[in-house]
Amino acid sequence: MSQQLKSWDMDADEDTMKDLYLCFSLENRDYAFEVRHLTEILALPAITTIPGTAPFLKGVINIRGKIIPVMDVRMRFDIPFKPYHERTCVLLVELDGLPLGLIVDTVNDVLRIPSENIDLAPKIGESKSSRFIYATGRVGDSVKILINLQRLLTEEETVLIKDIPGN
């Protein structure tokens, strides 16, 4: 089990960050991803909508002079859209050198989940949102859903975006 995980986790050399996960919630469900991807947590700034793109790509924001695209993670997971409120957060991550902002309901905390507490997710169907989940992590009595950030932006989406008329 841990063997498999290692092969997924290519950058295991960052020892201090090892096993650290950032937890956030959507619809009372707890998700987590490896903290090494995270660069910053922000309150949601004004979003500039980009016309003609997939609905889950909400647009761009200005972070100290940098223009960064933001994705609504709820909509990405096919959870109905909920209006943003003052606790709505943007998690700035960097994926393959591309900065991306993830809009989530609430950020909880950073937890250590040792690899022995992680179970690869069972393959139950190939539903749309299960593609982003790769494992579950046990923390005390609760279970965090571990997501594979890279999958948030996979090639399949290109087709989806292409289907939008006008493109």
Place this chain on the structure above:
Amino acid sequence: MERDDVLEYLLEARETLENIEKDLLQFEKSTLDGSLVERDLLDTLFRHFHTIKGSSGFFGLSAIVKMAHAAENLLDYLRNHPEAQDEDTLELLITALDHLNELVEHEESSPSGGDFYKEEQTQFLKKLNEKNDLIRLKQIQTEEFAEPKQEESEFGLFSETKLSENSNEEFGLFLESSDPNPKEEFGLFTNDSEQAPKEEFGLFAKKEETLGKESLQKTEEILKTEKKPVIKKDIRIDTDKLDSLLDIVGEIVITEPMVTDHPDITKLKLENFQKTALQLKKLIRNLQEITLSLRMVPIAGIFTRMERLVRDTAKKTGKQVLLSISGEDTEIDKSIIEEMYDPLVHIIRNAIDHGLETPQERKEAGKQPQGTIQLTANQSGKEVWIEVRDDGKGLSREKILNKAVSLGLIHQSETENLEDKDVWEFLFHPGFSTANQVTDLSGRGVGLDVVRKNVTTLKGFVDVFSNYGYGTTFLIRVPLTLAIIEGLVVRKSDTYFILPSIDVKESMYLSNEPINELYKNNHSIQYRTNQISIVDINLLFGKDSELNDQRSLKEKYLIVTESHEKQMGIVFDEILGNQSIVIKPISPIFKNINGLAGCTILGNGHAGLILDVRKLISNHLSSVTI
């Protein structure tokens, strides 16, 4: 050796080669008018080749070393025997330069250990070395004749070392070997240095004082000339660094009013604070100007490259051409300059090949046998105008029209009424060539349409003017910089858009204008004498137009945009005004976005979207017909 280091060096080498080219063209001028080349120029050329040789040797690029070494030898000979200057040596030097360019390019694209990769190159090197041997042999023979004291045996030694040296490219020895010292001392010297390892060279110089002094002087001289022409001090900067500097300065500019007009202090009377704040404002404005100017470089770089092109093209076509350049210190964004090279090459080649007549024809037409091409740059507002003017035979209206008719672009009956400028417009049509035959230079199907396409990508324009019998002028207008544009900031609900000012024709209040709805999603309005299509952003990006159900358009604004003489009106809620905009790219995460040219950050901290009006118009108008 790290590949990166090599690449960086090759970039440097290219610059040196460009300098060589510039100097060689100067060389040619004096060769052609029969005067002797100035010593300074020879020294500079020699130094350039020497630099190339030295540094390439360091990187193990042996082919470049050999070639540069041979050219250096020839130049060194010229330095001491300026009377040997002729067209043949010039041609050799120019060809050597071409080969060096080729070698550098080859090394950049496919690193191959730095050796020759073409038979042609080895052949040429042989030729160049033979020439070197020949002229030296000649000289020695004459000297021998003048100085019968010279002993045969020593002479034999000398020429032997010379030969072996040429093929061995031991460039440390080079300076001494071509030293025109009296033969006796020379003989001694070569013997000595052959036996003695390098460290002993210092010793040797002491021993042989006279010779040592002379060679020292020579090295000093080289050192001196190496230092002397410090015209400008350049430093290579990673463009990423430059961009982040631009970003930060942009932020400072935005933040400055946020601080100095902070709501917490606006009600306070702070006279001294206001003074300091004003000072800060000034400094920040200066900072912004300087930062923006960092990307700007004089256009001289590509203009001088045209000299070579004109020379070669003139030679090939057998025409006499004088290129006169002016305004070469006009500054323009570096990325634009690079894109201007191909269009200029094409236009100038055309001008020589099709525009200018042969000397014979020119005489018959009562003109100077030598044709003139004027290449001019000047700044006009936020644009740079680049003009290529020839005094050739001009465009033939009849010929172009015949071709246009034969291609089916226009009907014979319509040709009468066309204005000249509309006729010239056909030249930019793909596949349109008036060349009677395919030549080495033109008529290969790559036409002015490509020129226009290149310039249009830069948000520029190409126009042509012609006076039959008197010449043709091409005028290219490009913006000063691509990183910053002037834009009209508008708002549609809570999104800010920027329309490049260059595309905006007029803005108007929609109050009482009658809007015609032709069918769903297709609205038009009477604008001057035309019906133009009006749209909103939703429609442009593939959703239903809000104009369908929204009849309360009275409060809205219409921006009339134009591209390639097609007009379209876009409806917005508010116009905020004109602004200089720093263009930033949109993240590649947004795939297939058509119609956006980029993003920017506005004074209010919002991200604004820059519309690609040209694309929007062509996309929209191809799907709708009025």
